Amino acid sequence: MTGYFATGRLGGKFGYYGCYNKECASRVTVPKQKIEAGFVEHLHEWQPTPGVMRLVSHVVSKRWNSRQDLVRSNTAHHAATIKEIEAKLTRLETAYIFERAIDRERYDQHRTGLEQQLTAARVAMCDAQTDELDLEGALRMASKVLTNAAAVYAKMAPQTAANSWGF
Numbered sequence: 001m002t003g004y005f006a007t008g009r010l011g012g013k014f015g016y017y018g019c020y021n022k023e024c025a026s027r028v029t030v031p032k033q034k035i036e037a038g039f040v041e042h043l044h045e046w047q048p049t050p051g052v053m054r055l056v057s058h059v060v061s062k063r064w065n066s067r068q069d070l071v072r073s074n075t076a077h078h079a080a081t082i083k084e085i086e087a088k089l090t091r092l093e094t095a096y097i098f099e100r101a102i103d104r105e106r107y108d109q110h111r112t113g114l115e116q117q118l119t120a121a122r123v124a125m126c127d128a129q130t131d132e133l134d135l136e137g138a139l140r141m142a143s144k145v146l147t148n149a150a151a152v153y154a155k156m157a158p159q160t161a162a163n164s165w166g167f
Helices: 032-046 050-098 104-128 135-146 149-155 158-164
Strands: 002-007 013-018 029-031
Touching: 013 032, 029 032, 032 149, 050 104, 050 135, 135 149
Parallel strands: none
Antiparallel strands: 002 013, 013 029
């Protein structure tokens, strides 16, 4: 169904939903209020109970904490790799500058390789880290919205909804 506004004889605007599918046996037009009231009723029937939301919050928190443990482990691994590469760069510079143990060509060759490894390790570390998230706050907000979906929908004017999504 497609939503549209019709203009009445006196210039008033009236919202409708209509079926324009040529294959539809009964092409109907239904007043906007009737469809939207049915949608609100549907939201009431399907909204999760507070108990279900507590269970969802528990599962999400457990999964998030598990993911954070993995992130911390990966971050520590990448930090150690970065430290190791930096130490190699220091030893390379010492061998070239102070000990004169290697020539300029070998120094440049090894330095380029180590700098590439260092860049890759730093990128991997950034990729492994996640942004800080107020998980508890996000879960409270999700619970409040989902357990009151019909009321939230009813309070949102079309312009408000469009603005809240960045349209």
